[in-house]
Amino acid sequence: MSLPRSLVFLLVLSVVLGGASLYVGRRAAETFGLGVRGRKIMVGVPLASIALMILSRVLGLREVGQVAFTVLLALLISAVLLGAVDLVQLGARWIERLVLRRTSSAVATSPAPVEPVLATAAASGVAEPIVAAAPPEAPKAPERRVFLGQVAAGSAMVVGSTSSLYGAVFGRHDYVIEEVPLVLPGLSKKLDGYTLVQLSDIHLGTFVGEPEMRAAEELVRKARPDRIVLTGDLIDSDPRYAEALGRLVRRLAPLARDGVTAIPGNHDHYAGIRQAVAALEGAGARVLRNDGLVIGDARDGIALLGVDDVWARRNDPSNAPDLDLAISKVPADLPRVLLCHNPVFFPEAAGKVALQISGHTHGGQVNLGALRPGKLVLPYGYIEGLYERAGSRLYVNRGFGTAGPPARVGAAPEVTRIVLSAS
Structure with a gap:
């Protein structure tokens, strides 16, 4: 066993x-x-x-x-x-x-200077040998x-x-709202200024509970979303906190005109993917697992896609992310925005979507100035902020909660306000 x-x-x-x-x-x-x-x-x-x-x-x-x-x-x-x-x-x-x-070595190979061997004593007139002083000992550690x-x-x-x-x-509660204006190629003027507010890596559990949920609710309210997107790791590791996730979604949903859309992360699979998805859907969230939906209408809208987590395939190959399957669920000519928990998927998505929105990294969570271990450990160095590849863009959110030690140093927890523009 x-x-x-x-x-x-x-x-x-x-x-x-x-x-x-x-x-x-x-x-x-x-x-x-x-x-x-x-x-x-x-x-x-x-x-x-x-x-x-x-x-x-x-x-x-x-x-x-x-x-x-x-x-x-x-x-x-x-x-x-x-x-x-x-x-x-x-x-x-x-x-x-x-x-x-x-x-x-240099001293040993140099010729010794010629010194007089005898000296005359001033008082007695007797010649006496002069004894050369011993070389000084090597100094001890100063x-x-x-x-x-x-x-x-x-x-x-x-x-x-x-x-x-x-x-x-202090650090783990030093919340910020990150403003990220992005041009989305092909976006209709009808949706110019459409706002996605991203919450990621909440990690509801022992160290993230009611105080943190109240803070998330207040920050999302200030961000004025058209749609809220939850990009995985919503529960830390215990399925008992699925009920808290449902409560959080019910509190967030009225804050956005178009409600809440969510995808799972690796911790949601560890905690129990069935319980996590049931809590999300029971609270009214639309869960995208290799699926898509249209924001707006089929002619002038946005294709919002979501794939399962890249680590999910380790437990069950049927849970592997499948971007092509998600793309097949929406009209082919709409600009595509992808929700994917782990930014390591970006090389696979680049060229197929205009924008990928991810989390997972926590911005390293614990950084000491220029010392950022996450950049050395994480593939491609996708740790926080904007990246570009093959004409596509990636935004990596630093996350809202914590995993492991309930602390953050040099990686402020964030809520991201992504404002999409046509030009």
């Missing part, structure tokens, strides 16, 4: 966090000269947080999980920054040794370098802790 995906993920994550805990604990002890008790605390607190993280997921303990994840995110950021510090120090030591080796290493290591831990705390308390 295979282990559930979520359990496997938690086990792997626990191993990674355990290793990070030991590494950061050892470095903290070296940097701050901690005693035995301090070392135990530095390792024990993260290990206890791992246990609380798992417990909060199983039992839905929001506050306990928030604290545990904040500690563990601080640990991970600190481990990454400390690793960078250690690599720099290692490189500096290697360069220093290389320079010393070359200097020693105190300044040790101090700078301690400052760098300490700063890495401070940045890790403060970034995690900020992301958990």
Whole structure:
């Protein structure tokens, strides 16, 4: 019997966090000269947080999980920054040794200067040998370098802790409405200014509940949509939150003249695709899974398409995204807008649609300035904002909720207001 995906993920994550805990604990002890008790605390607190993280997921303990994840995110950021510090120090030591080796080699091969062997003592007139002074010993590591290493290591831990705390308390609720005006080739003047308001990656679950749903409702109201599009990962991982998704859709639907259209994401499949789709359709949303609809009329409208998630095929090949099937459901000569959860599908859609609207990436969710791990990990580097390929455009939404640690750093949660124009 295979282990559930979520359990496997938690086990792997626990191993990674355990290793990070030991590494950061050892470095903290070296940097701050901690005693035995301090070392135990530095390792024990993260290990206890791992246990609380798992417990909060199983039992839905929001506050306990928030604290545990904040500690563990601080640990991970600190481990990454400390690793960078250690690599720099290692490189500096290697360069220093290389320079010393070359200097020693140059001294050994140069001719020794001729020195007088005897000198006359002024007082006694007796010649005495002059003993040459011994060469100085190689200097030990300067105190300044040790101090700078301690400052760098300490700063890495401070940045890790403060970034995690900020992301958990403020960053994940620092919502913005992104205005995205886009020219849609072939758009009829009748639909000039048509507004799609996108919500993506809500992740309803332990850490996204009623307060976040109220915020989403208010932001969508301010965005004044003609149609609301939900682009997947609407439930985090537990089918029990399908009911909350239904409540959210019923609150959003009256805010848009043309109602709500939705597609699933990979987390909706993990949680239970039947429950997710039933909640959406029960609340009045139109769900597009390899399907399409016409906005406006068949002659002057927009073909709004939706495909299933690219990861869905791993569980069931019948759930694979099929853009050609979706295209076949609408008139062939209308401008096409595609809803697809994962932006990795864009190379396949480029040239077939005018615009693809996606989410999935969370904008990286945790970024530290120019350090954006998502760009290195995600295929094609589609992480947030606008991209172009083969005459088609892609917009990637940073998402509204969180997955994993309930925190955001350098990736503000967004609601996107896409205004389509004819020219």
